[in-house]
Amino acid sequence: xxxxxxxxxxxxxxxxxxxxxxxxxxxxxxxxxxxxxxxxxxxxxxxxxxxxxxxxxxxxxxxxxxxxxxxxxxxxxxxxxxxxxxxxxxxxxxxxxxxxxxxxxxxxxxxxxxxxxxxxxxxxxxxxxxxxxxxxxxxxxxxxxxxxxxxxxxxxxxxxxxxxxxxxxxxxxxxxxxxxxxxxxxxxxxxxxxxxxxxxxxxxxxxxxxxxxxxxxxxxxxxxxxxxxxxxxxxxxxxxxxxxxxxxxxxxxxxxxxxxxxxxxxxxxxxxxxxxxxxxxxxxxxxxxxxxxxxxxx
Numbered sequence: 001x002x003x004x005x006x007x008x009x010x011x012x013x014x015x016x017x018x019x020x021x022x023x024x025x026x027x028x029x030x031x032x033x034x035x036x037x038x039x040x041x042x043x044x045x046x047x048x049x050x051x052x053x054x055x056x057x058x059x060x061x062x063x064x065x066x067x068x069x070x071x072x073x074x075x076x077x078x079x080x081x082x083x084x085x086x087x088x089x090x091x092x093x094x095x096x097x098x099x100x101x102x103x104x105x106x107x108x109x110x111x112x113x114x115x116x117x118x119x120x121x122x123x124x125x126x127x128x129x130x131x132x133x134x135x136x137x138x139x140x141x142x143x144x145x146x147x148x149x150x151x152x153x154x155x156x157x158x159x160x161x162x163x164x165x166x167x168x169x170x171x172x173x174x175x176x177x178x179x180x181x182x183x184x185x186x187x188x189x190x191x192x193x194x195x196x197x198x199x200x201x202x203x204x205x206x207x208x209x210x211x212x213x214x215x216x217x218x219x220x221x222x223x224x225x226x227x228x229x230x231x232x233x234x235x236x237x238x239x240x241x242x243x244x245x246x247x248x249x250x251x252x253x254x255x256x257x258x259x260x261x262x263x264x265x266x267x268x269x270x271x272x273x274x275x276x277x278x279x280x281x282x283x284x285x286x287x288x289x290x291x292x293x294x295x296x297x298x
Contacts, residue, residue, distance in 0.1 A: 010048040011069035012041075019048035022098040026089075026121045028114070029100050030107040030133030033238070034212035036067050038134050044068055046131050050100035052092055054085070056112060060104045077101065082113045089117060093126050100131075105238075107135045111155045111181060137179045140207035140240035143217050147245060150176035157182070157190060164190065165285075168197040172283060173246060180241040184208075185234055187241075191226040194243065196284050198222060200277065203244035209237035223278070256280060260291045269295070 008019045027046050032038040047053055048070045054077040055061035061074060077085045089099050101108050101117065108114045121128050137153050152174055158164045171178055182190050187206070194204070200223030208216040214237070218225065222243065229235070259279065263272035273288035280287075 007071055008049050009069070010044040012044075016069065017045075019045045022046065022049045022051075023127070024093065024096045024098055025127035025129045026093055026118065027098065027100045027129045027131055028108045028118070029102045029131040030135065031061075031064055031102050031105060033105040033134045033136045033139065033210055034215075036064060038211055039064070039068075040131070040133050043131050043133055044070070046100050047072060047102070049098070051097040052089070052099045054089055054099055054101045054117075056103045061102055072100075077114075077117070079113045082116055086117050086120060090120055090124065090126075093121060094124065105134075105136070107133065110135065110137065110153070134211070136181070136207070136210055136238065136240050139210045140205065140217075140242050141177065141179055143207065143210075144177075144205035144242040145219060146177045146203060146205060146242050148177065150245070151179055152176045153179045155181060159186070161189075161193070164193055165197055168194060169283070169285070172198050175245050177245055178243040180243075182239045182241050184236055184239055187235060187239055188226070188229040188232075190241070191222060191229055194241075195222040195226045196274075196277065198243060199246070199280075199282055200226070201280075202246065205242045207240040207242070208235055210240065212237070256282065256287070257290070257294060260287060261294060264291055264295070 009016050010019060027050060029043050029046050031043065047065065050072060053061065053072045053074045055074050056078045058074045058076050065072065075085065077089065093099055101114055103112050103114070109118065118128055141148055141151055152171070154171060157167055157180060200221060202222050204220065204222050204225055206218045206225060218228070220228070256276070260272060260276050263275050267275065269291050270288060273284050273291055276282070276287045277284040
């Protein structure tokens, strides 16, 4: 009996806390993004009581479970095995078991394939229960100093330069703070593309290693951040990029046309557009197209 209690319990310090039984359901459990203390009591109880804990990486999740003395059956569920693992988890749910879904860090379904599992569960009339908690995107947003009344989480940008530029063009006019995840080794190149596409004067913030020992928030314009990371060593750790909404107090079209024509008197069209982009914060591509139109009409 004692061993069964231990199986369905968790530790707070040296105190063993019994976990209450769970109703059959798919539980979406948010886990820490770095600091293991950032987990809720409800999340611990859910993980301790679940019949199955589905993890993005069982090795990563094992560190968290062992930290709190949780001994549960774990199974892998991630992008590469979702087609095979998903049906098995649905089968377990239909058999009356409880399944806790966690990602390596943060809230499940944010940039991971969990939405497919949730969609399938809902289609079959199974219960889905969110257990909210840490989120890298929200942690960066709240510490960025950028407007938080409206925001858009855009996940990871495409790796290929052309596709990345196209995606940023699609997002350029969104009247909200934009939030991205990015690889440390691609950060400098991405910021340069953002400065060119979204406008170098747009305010932005880089969150690195949030909640960990070397946590950093670096604020500035996209141009300033692009120049800093273009010269610095490749940063380490997880990166969140926040870009403020577009400035509604932009120059009037007539003023921009005059600026473009003035610069084009002394510079080639592409360089004139690039210089105007630096001065106005507008998109270089848009300014280049506008300059060609002005020249054609002239």
